[in-house]
Amino acid sequence: MYARCTRQSLSFFLTLFMILVLALAGCATPASAPAPASPTPPPAEAPAQEAAMPASIGDVARAEDIALTPEEIEKIRGMKLRFGFNTNHRTDDFINLLIKGGEDTAAQYGIELLVSEAGFDANRQLGQIEDLVQQKVDGIFMVAVDFDAISPAIEKANEAGIPVVIVGGPPARGQVLSVMNSTSYDGCYESAKYLVDAVGGEGKIGVITIPLALKTIQERDQGTLDAIATTKMEVVGNQGVWRQEEALAAAENMITANPDLKAIFATWSLAVNGALAAIEASGKDIKLAGYDAEKAGFQAFHDGNPHLLALSGQQATVQGKAGIDALAKAVLGQPVASEILVPTVLVTRDNYKEMWDVLYPGITPPWEE
CATH class of the missing domain: 3.40.50.2300 (Response regulator)
Known part of the structure; x- marks a missing residue:
């Protein structure tokens, strides 16, 4: 009698155990099992900054390689563009010639150029670049005080889809269209x-x-x-x-x-x-x-x-022109080299008159x- 009761009890508990296991299996999907099918969502739109950011190709160009054609200049003239031109200071001839090259080129292309300088103050420059982003300029050409400190502003320009050409070196964070350098x-x-x-x-x-x-x-x-x-x-x-x-x-x-x-x-x-x-x-x-x-x-x-x-x-005036050319190319949807190099020239007692005309054209x- 005792044995029969035990067998009946064991059978009852085994049956109950199997029912509980099956119930739990129905409430959870094993990790190895495929997830339940769901309707396919519509393709997500690309973020605005990615869609708007111009292409940058990973090579080195000379200034003459990115010069605009007459046809491209005419297209740019009809677009009524505004570019920001921000420098780290304005106390030497190089910076002033760089600005001159940019201003002369922008005037030729019918581009409004907003020029500012930071006085070697990284925080001031950060605010100036952020202000240009707020003004929704079509491009920014700049010389950084500090490539780390300027990174947040570069990232904001990226988010707004504004191409940036920077002189001297890339920022610590954020993407620039091109880096402009002398040799x-x-x-x-x-x-x-x-x-x-x-x-x-x-x-x-x-x-x-x-x-x-x-x-x-x-x-x-x-x-x-x-x-x-x-x-x-x-x-x-x-x-x-x-x-x-x-x-x-x-x-x-x-x-x-x-x-x-x-x-x-x-x-x-x-x-x-x-x-x-x-x-x-x-x-x-x-x-x-x-x-x-x-x-x-x-x-x-x-x-x-x-x-x-x-x-x-x-050759600062050459760099100034090339910076405007690169931004204009980007606005036209054309790829621009990730680095633009402009060669230096050696000036000595023997050739200074000849080199003046190279470095200070028309002055x-x-x-x-």
Whole structure:
């Protein structure tokens, strides 16, 4: 009797257990089972910024490669475009020539150009670019104070579908249509090599740079140091400065600390001017070369200054035109190279008059004013 009852109880509990298992199986889909079929949703629309962002192709172009044809210029004239042109400062000839190249080209194409400058203030520039985005400009050409700090504004331009061409190096985040650069490494290497060879490749040399976190500035620094490394010269100072008076003080300190200093190399325009003033005030036979060929340097060549030997000049007006051309190409729906390179030219005592016409087209030289 006991055994029969136990078998009946066991049968009852097994049956109950199977019913519970089947019930639970009906309430959940095993991970390995295919999901239940559902109606196919309509294809999602691409985000507005992706649809509007112009194409950028991964190669390098020259300025002449992206020049607009007469037919393209006529199309652009009929579109009544507005471009923003924002620079990190406006205190040297390069920036002013860059703006001139952009303004002249925009005027030729019937484009309204909104020009602003940040005074080396990254936060100010961030606000300026965001303002251009709010104004719904058709394109932005800019020189960044800091490629990390400007990233949020670049991302907002991306969201709005506004193409951006940037001088010097890409932002840390966000996409740009193209990066505009001079051949910075080559320019500094060539000018610095000219200097160190002229002083015999031995002795002490100081270097004055600019502390900008940009790819093109890093390339200048590397080109300078690589040229010096080909000699037996000793770098006794390598200082970054923001302003001409700071360059003057840096050069004075180098000269005072090193009475036997033979040369100074400056990697940007105001550093060249400050270093030259310090050398002249010292009364010593110290030679100078640099990157950026500005009016003051050309005048020094014309006056026969014994200290200044060479300058590497950026073709700023060419870059300004190329920036507008690239944005116009993008508006027309054409792909643009991800990098645009404009070669530098070496300016010396022997060719400064010829090089003036290359770097300052249509502008009267200072010695003729």
